[in-house]
Amino acid sequence: xTTKSSPAVRVLGWLSAxxxxxxxxxxxxxxxxxxxxGDSVRLLYLHVPTAxxxxxxxxxxxxxxxxxxxxxxxxxxxxxxxxxxxxxxGVLFLGLTLLIGSLWGRITxxxxxxxxxxxxxxxxxxxLYVGYLAVRKVPASPEVQSRRAAIVAIAAFLDVPIVHYAVxxxxxxxxxxxxxxxxRVLDPQITGTMxxxxxxxxxxxTLLYCWLMAHRFRLAWMEDRLADRAMQIAIEERRAEAEVxxx
Amino acid sequence: MWRDAVLVAGKDLxxxxxxxxxxxxxxxxxxxxxxxxxxxxxxxRATLAAVGPxxxxxxxxxxxxxxxxxxxxxxxxxxxxxALRLSGLDGGGIFLGKAAAVAAQLVLLEVVLALGVIVxxxxxxxxxxxxxxxxxAATVGLAAAGTVxxxxxxxxxxxxxxxxxxxxxxLAPVLLAAARACxxxxxxxxxxxxxxxRMLTVFATIYVTFGVVAFGPLLEEx
Numbered sequence: 001x002t003t004k005s006s007p008a009v010r011v012l013g014w015l016s017a018x019x020x021x022x023x024x025x026x027x028x029x030x031x032x033x034x035x036x037x038g039d040s041v042r043l044l045y046l047h048v049p050t051a052x053x054x055x056x057x058x059x060x061x062x063x064x065x066x067x068x069x070x071x072x073x074x075x076x077x078x079x080x081x082x083x084x085x086x087x088x089x090g091v092l093f094l095g096l097t098l099l100i101g102s103l104w105g106r107i108t109x110x111x112x113x114x115x116x117x118x119x120x121x122x123x124x125x126x127x128l129y130v131g132y133l134a135v136r137k138v139p140a141s142p143e144v145q146s147r148r149a150a151i152v153a154i155a156a157f158l159d160v161p162i163v164h165y166a167v168x169x170x171x172x173x174x175x176x177x178x179x180x181x182x183x184r185v186l187d188p189q190i191t192g193t194m195x196x197x198x199x200x201x202x203x204x205x206t207l208l209y210c211w212l213m214a215h216r217f218r219l220a221w222m223e224d225r226l227a228d229r230a231m232q233i234a235i236e237e238r239r240a241e242a243e244v245x246x247x
Numbered sequence: 248m249w250r251d252a253v254l255v256a257g258k259d260l261x262x263x264x265x266x267x268x269x270x271x272x273x274x275x276x277x278x279x280x281x282x283x284x285x286x287x288x289x290x291x292r293a294t295l296a297a298v299g300p301x302x303x304x305x306x307x308x309x310x311x312x313x314x315x316x317x318x319x320x321x322x323x324x325x326x327x328x329x330a331l332r333l334s335g336l337d338g339g340g341i342f343l344g345k346a347a348a349v350a351a352q353l354v355l356l357e358v359v360l361a362l363g364v365i366v367x368x369x370x371x372x373x374x375x376x377x378x379x380x381x382x383x384a385a386t387v388g389l390a391a392a393g394t395v396x397x398x399x400x401x402x403x404x405x406x407x408x409x410x411x412x413x414x415x416x417x418l419a420p421v422l423l424a425a426a427r428a429c430x431x432x433x434x435x436x437x438x439x440x441x442x443x444x445r446m447l448t449v450f451a452t453i454y455v456t457f458g459v460v461a462f463g464p465l466l467e468e469x
Contacts, residue, residue: 127416166420
């Protein structure tokens, strides 16, 4: 691996830029406003892809990479760095999902936030992975740090289905659902150009994720190598000092 | 493993009994939180009785965090953790022992807080069986998950701030389920509460299992 990005990554970058631009044109110009929601529906072309990217792609990879790191036969620094890079991007995009969703909720439901099952689960998921990133930043020897982070990632992943069911029941056992989930409002009307735009958005954000991943991973890998080098240099210096003192 | 667990739990509880940090500080803190809640909400008894179960579990959660932190602070004094690592005790056993000691303290805390909620908030006790089961399942879950994260944060300079950040989202379903189950029991509609009790049991089972498996390696590097 070199310090510069490979041509493949650069092509990936351009591809994601082009598809993102296309998505923007489709979302803002080509597609019609929604019958019920009007122009605010255009926010969903960002909301759905960022949510998909963060929750399934990014956190999925973090979990997979953490499990592979913990498994002795596939343990390598590579998986640890992958897990960390993916979680960072995931947290960023989940934050965007919450932000865009909040804006959309203000326009459509009239409130910034509602304690809907989906929203609550997403918020808890966000905090869980912020915690994971905090653990990654705690100084320790690299191996200790990696194993600790991997275990936290797995523990967070275990918690996700429980949180999901808990808040789902919370909303359905007692209070009547005053507001439908965004999905229920959106689903029946989604056809034609709107569906294609959404699909294009998902593809564009997946490409963007791959591109960001390639860069973030390379950066992490170089930081790692730099730390190794610094250590090597420090050891050599101490040795030289010892030799001077001995002679 | 069981023998090791009993040894570790006995040691932790003996330390707590002799130091009296739990009795002299954690329990007064918990009662204080109950009083502060009353200031914040309203001294109106009807309001307090209605939100009683939720406040009860929030207080248990916060005070429980202190107990969990305490459980690992006693290991960091005089490098007791190294001794624990060198003792040759089974990792799963150490986990069960420490979690059991935390659970025992939580039970004591819950008894005091329950009295507090009855006296201060005027909550009427009903559905004793469900309340009891909820407390048992939630306590095991809190202690198990807390101990797993406690050992991750133990020995770090930032542990006091890191532990709540890690543990609170993980314990969110316990808080939710325990509060709802208690509400159902107190309202005299136990049918609504049983799914929550089941969820608490599932949570406790998952984290006890995870802890028994993962605690050994985690302790090695804490």
